[in-house]
Amino acid sequence: MTVGFIMMCHTALDRAAQVARYWAEHDAPVVIHVDKRVPAHEFGALGRSLADLPNVSFCKRFKCDWGTWSLVAAAQAGAEQMLARHEEVRHVYLASGACLPLRPVQELTDYLDARPQTDFIESVTTADVGWTVGGIDMERFTLRFPFSWKTQRRLFDRYVALQRRLGLKRRIPDGLVPHLGSQWWCLTRQTLSAILQDPERPAYDRYFKKVWIPDESYFQTLARLYATSIESRSLTLSKFDFQGKPHIFYDDHLQLLRRSDCFVARKIWPKADRLYSAFLSPRAASDTRAEPNPAKIDRLFSKAVERRTKGRPGLYMQSRFPLKDRENGKTSAPYSVFQGFTDLFENFEGWLSKHVGARVHGHLFAPERAEFAGGDAMFNGCLPDSAILRDYNPRAFLTNVIWNSRGERQCFMYSPRDTQKDIDWFTATDPNAQISVITGAWAVPLFRSNLNFAEIRREAARLQNIELAHVTILRSMYVKARVRIWTMADFIENPMEPLQTIIDEISPRATRRLTEAPQMVDLTGFGQFLQNLKNQGMQPRLMGDFPVGGDPRPHSLRRGRPYLVK
Amino acid sequence: MSIRTSYRLRLKRKRFLFRAFRKRRELTAVAERTGAIRKGDVLAFVTLRNERIRLPFFLRYYRELGISHFLIVDNGSDDGSAEYLAAQEDVSLWRTEASYKRSRFGVDWMNWLLRKYGTGHWTLTVDPDEFFVYPFCDTRPINALTDWLDTYHIRSFPAMLLDMYPKGPIDAEPYREGQDPFEIACWFDSGNYMISKNSEFHNLWIQGGPRARMFFANKPLAAPSLNKIPLVKWEKGFAFASSTHMILPRGLNTVYDEWGGEKASGCLLHAKFLSPLTAKVAEELERREHFAGSREYKAYSDKLAREPDLWCKWSEKYINWRQLEILGLMSKGNWA
Numbered sequence: 001m002t003v004g005f006i007m008m009c010h011t012a013l014d015r016a017a018q019v020a021r022y023w024a025e026h027d028a029p030v031v032i033h034v035d036k037r038v039p040a041h042e043f044g045a046l047g048r049s050l051a052d053l054p055n056v057s058f059c060k061r062f063k064c065d066w067g068t069w070s071l072v073a074a075a076q077a078g079a080e081q082m083l084a085r086h087e088e089v090r091h092v093y094l095a096s097g098a099c100l101p102l103r104p105v106q107e108l109t110d111y112l113d114a115r116p117q118t119d120f121i122e123s124v125t126t127a128d129v130g131w132t133v134g135g136i137d138m139e140r141f142t143l144r145f146p147f148s149w150k151t152q153r154r155l156f157d158r159y160v161a162l163q164r165r166l167g168l169k170r171r172i173p174d175g176l177v178p179h180l181g182s183q184w185w186c187l188t189r190q191t192l193s194a195i196l197q198d199p200e201r202p203a204y205d206r207y208f209k210k211v212w213i214p215d216e217s218y219f220q221t222l223a224r225l226y227a228t229s230i231e232s233r234s235l236t237l238s239k240f241d242f243q244g245k246p247h248i249f250y251d252d253h254l255q256l257l258r259r260s261d262c263f264v265a266r267k268i269w270p271k272a273d274r275l276y277s278a279f280l281s282p283r284a285a286s287d288t289r290a291e292p293n294p295a296k297i298d299r300l301f302s303k304a305v306e307r308r309t310k311g312r313p314g315l316y317m318q319s320r321f322p323l324k325d326r327e328n329g330k331t332s333a334p335y336s337v338f339q340g341f342t343d344l345f346e347n348f349e350g351w352l353s354k355h356v357g358a359r360v361h362g363h364l365f366a367p368e369r370a371e372f373a374g375g376d377a378m379f380n381g382c383l384p385d386s387a388i389l390r391d392y393n394p395r396a397f398l399t400n401v402i403w404n405s406r407g408e409r410q411c412f413m414y415s416p417r418d419t420q421k422d423i424d425w426f427t428a429t430d431p432n433a434q435i436s437v438i439t440g441a442w443a444v445p446l447f448r449s450n451l452n453f454a455e456i457r458r459e460a461a462r463l464q465n466i467e468l469a470h471v472t473i474l475r476s477m478y479v480k481a482r483v484r485i486w487t488m489a490d491f492i493e494n495p496m497e498p499l500q501t502i503i504d505e506i507s508p509r510a511t512r513r514l515t516e517a518p519q520m521v522d523l524t525g526f527g528q529f530l531q532n533l534k535n536q537g538m539q540p541r542l543m544g545d546f547p548v549g550g551d552p553r554p555h556s557l558r559r560g561r562p563y564l565v566k
Numbered sequence: 567m568s569i570r571t572s573y574r575l576r577l578k579r580k581r582f583l584f585r586a587f588r589k590r591r592e593l594t595a596v597a598e599r600t601g602a603i604r605k606g607d608v609l610a611f612v613t614l615r616n617e618r619i620r621l622p623f624f625l626r627y628y629r630e631l632g633i634s635h636f637l638i639v640d641n642g643s644d645d646g647s648a649e650y651l652a653a654q655e656d657v658s659l660w661r662t663e664a665s666y667k668r669s670r671f672g673v674d675w676m677n678w679l680l681r682k683y684g685t686g687h688w689t690l691t692v693d694p695d696e697f698f699v700y701p702f703c704d705t706r707p708i709n710a711l712t713d714w715l716d717t718y719h720i721r722s723f724p725a726m727l728l729d730m731y732p733k734g735p736i737d738a739e740p741y742r743e744g745q746d747p748f749e750i751a752c753w754f755d756s757g758n759y760m761i762s763k764n765s766e767f768h769n770l771w772i773q774g775g776p777r778a779r780m781f782f783a784n785k786p787l788a789a790p791s792l793n794k795i796p797l798v799k800w801e802k803g804f805a806f807a808s809s810t811h812m813i814l815p816r817g818l819n820t821v822y823d824e825w826g827g828e829k830a831s832g833c834l835l836h837a838k839f840l841s842p843l844t845a846k847v848a849e850e851l852e853r854r855e856h857f858a859g860s861r862e863y864k865a866y867s868d869k870l871a872r873e874p875d876l877w878c879k880w881s882e883k884y885i886n887w888r889q890l891e892i893l894g895l896m897s898k899g900n901w902a
Contacts, residue, residue: 241900245717252705269710300902308900311828315894316761318726318793319831321770321822328826381757382880384779392786393760403894404757 003028003105003112003186004089006078008071009097010035010064012270013046016097020056022280026105029055029086033074036061057085067149071183071215072208079192090116093186098267099236100249100275104283108235108263111289112186119191119227122181122234123220136160140212141178142169149212173200173207181220184236184266187227194226195219237262237294239301242309247301251275260297261290314432316399330430331402336411336506337427337434339470340441344488345518349373349413355514356506358409364401365394365418380404387419394422402432409506416442416466428473433481435474436502439467440488440543444521447529457536467542489544492520575766579814582805585670586677592664593639593675597652600637600683607634608688608708611679613672615641616849617694620837621650622744624694629656631698632707633690637683639675641666658683666855670808677805684800688712691796691810692834697748698725698796699887700832701898714901715799722813723797724821725832726895727790729775730754730884731839735874740841747837753881754835755779756893759792767812769793769819776839776876781865790862794834795821830899833890839876 005023009016009032020030032050034043043061050056059077062070075094082092091112101108112118126137136143143163147155163169172178187195198204204222208214223230237260239247246267249257251274257265268275311320313329322328341348342363353360353373362371370385372378377385381404383397390397402410427433442463446456474483482505486498500514527546534540603609610633617624625636636657640648641664651659662675669675680689690698690708700711700723715723730751732739739750759774772793773786782789794810798818806813813819823829847870850856850863882893890896 243718247902248714248717250702250706250710252702269713271707271709271713304898304900304902307828307898308823309825309827311823311826311897312894315828317759317822317828317831317894317897318724318761318770318772319822319829319897319899320827321761321763321824322826323824326825378878378880380880381882382755382776382779382878383758384783386779386783389760389778389783389786393762396760400757400759 001090001109001113001116002086002088003091003093003109004082004086005030005093005095006059006075006082007032007095007097007099008064008074008078009033009046010038012097013038013042014049015268015270015276017046017049018276018280019095019097019100020050021053022101023105024050024053024056027055028105028109029082029089030057031078031082031085032056032058033078034058034061036063055086057081065148065150067213067215069209069214072218075215075219076196080196083189083193083196090189091186092189092192093235093264094184095236095264096184096266098270099184099264100266100268100279101264102237102257102260102279103263107286111263114289115229115231117188117190118229118231119185119187119223120231120233120235121185121187121220121223121227123179123223123230123232124181126178126180136212137180138178139164140180140217141172143212144168144170144210145212146210170207170210173203175225176204176207176221177224178217179220179224180217181232182234182236182238183215183219184234184238184264185219185223186235187219187223191223191227195222198222198225235262235292236264236266237292237297238266239294239297241301242305247304249275253297254278256297256300260292260294262292262294314399314403316396316403325429329432330426331399331432332406333402334409334432334434335402336409336436336502337414338411338436339414339416340438340488340491341436341518342413343415343441343444343521344438344492345520348518351518352411355503356409356411358411358506359405361401361410361412363415363418364398364412365390365414365420365423367417367419370397371413391419391421394419395426398423398426411506416463416470420466420470424470424473427481428476428483429478429480431480434502434505435481435483436498437471437474437483437485438488438491439471439485440464440540441491442467443488443530443533443540443543444523444526447523447526448521453532453536457533457538460533460540461538464538464540464542471542487542487544489546492523495520575814575816578807579803579805582674582677582807582814583681583803585674586681586805589664589669589674590678590682592662592669593660593678594662596640596648596659596661597657599655599658600635602656603635603683603687606687606709608632608690608712609634609684610636611638611676611684611689611691612636612694613639613641613666613675614643614647614694615666616643616645616647618643618645618647618650619741619743620694620747621647623746624697625654625657626744627697628690631703632709637679639672639679641672666853671855671857673806673809680800680804680806681802685802687800688715689798689800691798691806695747695837695840696727696796696834697837698832698834699890699896700725700797701830701887701891701896701901703832703887711901712797712799721799721801722795722818722821723830723832724793724795725797725834726759726772727775727792727794727836728754728833728890728895729777729792729836729838731776731876731881733875733877733881736839736843736870736876737841737874747840748835748884751837751840752884753877754884756880756882756895759895760786764812764819766816767807767814767819768816769795769812770822777862780873780876781862781869788858788861795819796834797832828897828899830901831896833887833896835884844870 024030059081062074064070149156208218249268251272314332349360359373361373364370527548530540531548640661651657732751755775762771764771773789778789791811796810847867
């Protein structure tokens with residue numbers, strides 16, 4: 001017994017001819033349907049090029065439009081001709097002109113001979129498909145579609161909406177359960193002839209003529225009526241992307257296609273010379289009865305669709321520039337922002353980099369330059385430390401830092417003295433950010449500075465305003481970052497606990513407890529300093545409670561042992 | 567889009583088209599072989615001046631990609647470029663002595679040729695030092711890309727300008743005729759690009775790279791634009807607005823996804839920083855025919871005299887398009 005192919009062609013007829021010849025020469029009869037729109041001279045040339053093959057014939061031509069009945073009519077005509085002319089055919093395989101056989105015909109015949117009663121047709125109830133275009137699935141069968149989806153989209157949509165509003169519905173003929181599936185099937189003579197010779201066929205045809213995309217549902221639904229054993233999958237490897245367009249195969253897919261063990265692949269780029277010459281050259285059928293296994297190709301294409309729809313988180317580039325809140329990841333990896341820590345501790349960066357496996361930068365947004373880790377003038381990706389360039393587009397700078405160092409966590413210091421523009425809201429609403437703030441710590445450098453008090457007072461007021469604004473942002477309801485805020489007074493009361501929490505969060509696998517706290521700067525007289533600011537008419541609001549005279553002394557820089565009674 | 571904006575942009579476009587129409591007189595055909603253009607051919611459009619030494623590799627590179635015909639405007643070369651090009655079978659050549667600046671840096675000439683010969687074709691508008699790289703360019707010819715774009719009804723394809731530079735002084739290793747320029751200038755900056763959106767034309771404005779960090783670190787606003795849309799399925803009413811950075815109608819500029827996904831894109835490898843650069847810079851400064859009073863060339867001549875190395879330890883060495891894809895400079899989109 002053999003398999004017969006119906007080929008639906010409308011372009012690249014030379015390739016279709018090549019494939020038809022391959023099948024016909026391997027004793028598989030071929031019936032070709034050529035779109036009526038193809039000009040006569042091209043059709044004539046195709047006919048002449050295949051004239052020497054007795055088992056290739058052409059069926060009645062229809063003008064084919066995507067998603068219309070014409071495609072079913074063409075398939076019916078081809079199938080009728082196939083069944084009538086070729087007695088020896090048991091399975092009929094519907095293929096397109098852009099299909100390419102990946103395995104020798106003999107292997108396909110053997111495969112089908114082992115399953116003589118099986119129909120290979122993807123046939124799924126509407127409830128189970130997630131791939132329909134335009135969100136119309138069951139309604140394909142119950143609404144009317146007189147307008148073309150491709151060329152009269154507006155009319156199409158409006159008419160659908162109107163029918164929905166008026167609750168208009170068509171009756172589905174009795175006994176039919178709508179099924180959908182790939183239009184590339186392989187049916188047995190028994191099933192196919194039952195469909196084509198059904199006394200009810202005129203009624204079914206009348207019904208399906210007004211169904212939307214009937215080529216994905218006509219045979220798929222009717223096969224359910226007659227088939228004894230349906231394998232609900234297509235033997236043709238054909239993948240569609242999120243817009244319902246078929247993925248195309250090129251020369252560089254050769255190995256992938258070889259290893260897929262599928263019988264036929266669609267759609268092949270017509271100029272993929274290597275694919276055509278590799279798969280159409282004479283090959284011996286191998287004995288391996290390998291099952292088709294398109295998993296690798298599935299993965300390749302689903303990755304492509306994911307890239308197109310979701311993209312790489314945190315990447316901003318020429319063809320991916322998401323609107324605000326559509327970023328699908330504002331940045332590409334988690335990072336930590338420390339505010340106030342460098343003011344309170346001596347060499348905090350050094351201490352931090354000893355305790356976490358991360359790159360610890362200084363103040364990346366410092367007014368003079370971006371203080372990259374190690375005092376470098378340039379960072380990964382040739383990112384320069386120039387403050388002017390950075391402040392020209394601070395958000396791009398930050399996302400670049402994170403993107404360029406993928407795979408390594410970044411920590412940086414921040415302060416009200418640094419550039420705030422664009423960064424405050426961006427980091428606050430970024431789930432990748434871990435922001436730890438010791439409020440009021442910016443006063444410590446002022447306290448230790450050698451400035452005139454009037455200047456100190458002015459600067460303190462400025463920084464306080466900036467930090468207040470920042471803290472307001474960090475406390476807003478829109479925050480997505482992991483934010484921790486302490487007043488300075490609270491923090492120095494017990495610095496180890498919060499530090500341990502932060503560090504555990506940065507490197508969760510490190511089991512070692514902190515034993516040594518960073519060296520705190522000398523705060524003797526800080527209370528008096530704050531009182532002086534107050535006396536000068538400024539109200540320091542962010543440091544917490546520092547009584548005059550009672551100079552802050554942290555309990556102990558060593559981790560306390562709470563179970564020890566002193 | 568409000569009716570006013572759309573009308574204003576329309577007027578702008580019409581003005582560009584009219585300029586192109588007027589400037590057509592400046593072009594004199596030297597070798598007119600446009601009769602050889604067939605339906606479905608991908609065409610290259612080039613303006614150049616004194617690029618003789620670079621031409622053999624340029625033509626070879628694009629022939630291998632599958633460009634069928636080159637339409638070239640020679641702006642007064644005196645180094646034999648014209649003679650060389652006129653002898654090529656797949657080149658149509660026009661000559662002009664008119665001002666490069668007054669034709670808006672060649673754009674008017676290009677718009678005219680694109681309208682006249684490019685309509686209905688996929689057109690690639692590049693400079694002789696720009697080399698187009700797109701996803702799978704090592705295994706698929708440019709027709710594979712344009713066919714794929716056609717199935718999605720995509721009319722324009724972006725390719726960011728990627729400045730390539732050598733390690734060490736730019737003039738140290740002389741460029742030989744026919745040589746791949748990226749054997750010498752094989753380094754690039756991978757991650758210092760800044761993007762903002764142009765609200766009028768809706769294109770992305772990309773700046774950065776070695777030119778921004780070396781020559782414009784103190785005036786980033788003036789740093790050269792790197793966004794380009796070189797590959798366009800041309801239609802009659804189209805017009806490049808400013809080089810190939812922007813095009814009208816502005817729908818062609820939205821080559822990027824705003825919902826988080828990635829559209830397909832390529833890169834234009836820019837072999838600008840290649841010997842003989844110093845001589846070229848001096849000449850261009852003399853001619854004053856470049857953008858914004860040739861400020862770019864001024865910056866080059868100042869800086870390159872003192873500090874001629876663009877290379878730094880973070881520079882990335884060019885391997886292939888996949889590397890650019892991984893670095894996030896270009897994307898395959900949903901092409902697989």
